[in-house]
Amino acid sequence: MWPDEGLKRKIECLLDIFAENIYSSEGFCWTEFDVNWQPLISEVSYGHDIETSWLLKETLDICQIKNEKIEQMTLKLAEYVLEHGLDEYGALYNHYHFQTKKTDRTRVWWVQAEAVVGFYHAYQITGDETFLAAANKVWLYIQTFFIDKRSNSEWFSRLDAHNQILSSKLENDGSSLEPISDSWKGPYHTVRMYIEIIERLGGKGNDGME
Numbered sequence: 001m002w003p004d005e006g007l008k009r010k011i012e013c014l015l016d017i018f019a020e021n022i023y024s025s026e027g028f029c030w031t032e033f034d035v036n037w038q039p040l041i042s043e044v045s046y047g048h049d050i051e052t053s054w055l056l057k058e059t060l061d062i063c064q065i066k067n068e069k070i071e072q073m074t075l076k077l078a079e080y081v082l083e084h085g086l087d088e089y090g091a092l093y094n095h096y097h098f099q100t101k102k103t104d105r106t107r108v109w110w111v112q113a114e115a116v117v118g119f120y121h122a123y124q125i126t127g128d129e130t131f132l133a134a135a136n137k138v139w140l141y142i143q144t145f146f147i148d149k150r151s152n153s154e155w156f157s158r159l160d161a162h163n164q165i166l167s168s169k170l171e172n173d174g175s176s177l178e179p180i181s182d183s184w185k186g187p188y189h190t191v192r193m194y195i196e197i198i199e200r201l202g203g204k205g206n207d208g209m210e
Contacts, residue, residue, distance in 0.1 A: 011063055018056065019069050027080030042098040046085035047111030050092070050118035053077035057121065078122035081115070082134055089163065090137035091145075105161035110189035112142050117196045120209070124200065132208045139210065148180065157185050 021037040022029050029049050030039040053074045060067060085093050087105070092115045094104040115138045123131035145163045146155045157180060158166040201209060 008063055008065070011059065012065060012067075015056070015059070015065070015067055015070055019067075019073060023073050023077075027076045029077070044080075044084070044096045044098075046081050046092050046094065046096070047108065047114055049077045050081045050085075050111075051114040053081070054118045054121040057125070075122060075126065078118055078131065082119065082122075082131065086115075086134060086137070089145075090141035091159075091163075092138065106166070107145075107159040107161075107163070109146060109155045109157055109185065112138055112146060113189040113193040116142070117193050120197060120200060123208075129208070136208070136210050153180065154187075155190055156180060 018029075021033070024030060028044045029052055030041075031043065031045050031048065032040040034040055056070055057074045059065070060070060081092070084096065087093060091107045092111045094106045094108055094111060096103050116135050119131045119135035119138065123129065123135060142155070145159055148154060148156055156165050160166050197209065
């Protein structure tokens with residue numbers, strides 16, 4: 001977009017911050033910090049981590065940056081999410097809280113969209129069909145439970161642990177319960193997922209995607 005060396009150095013600095021402060025050697029990213037980069041919240045956000053895994057690699061590619069630590073980190077993030085965040089239905093959990101040892105099993109629309117891209121990206125760089133199977137599994141879950149079959153509709157916002165539709169608004173805010181749209185829900189995660197997968201499949205048939 002703007003091949004400026006000063007900007008590139010700033011991006012490299014941000015990548016170093018990611019590697020040194022945000023990423024945990026266990027394979028996930030901390031989400032909020034104090035001024036000394038100490039984590040304020042003891043949790044894993046599976047959607048943010050699988051999204052981070054492919055966006056960081058995209059950053060390296062677009063900016064033509066060689067950074068082996070970041071390369072390894074992107075794969076470790078995908079591996080961690082695959083091992084800990086994917087349920088038996090093929091949906092990605094929302095969060096895991098280390099202190100309470102509880103998993104937020106709410107299925108959120110954007111988390112599922114990013115999982116398809118993130119797992120397929122991991123398959124592309126490794127050739128490991130476990131990631132391809134995961135991408136297909138999440139995509140099947142989306143088609144089965146998230147996409148509203150009503151005419152001119154789109155994806156539901158959230159589902160519970162039993163795949164039942166949840167309202168995207170707080171029940172006590174005085175407004176009607178609406179499972180499709182709210183102030184947080186936008187189209188870019190879903191639309192970007194479709195565009196990313198179409199581009200990644202370009203010239204290769206379906207390349208394993210169903």
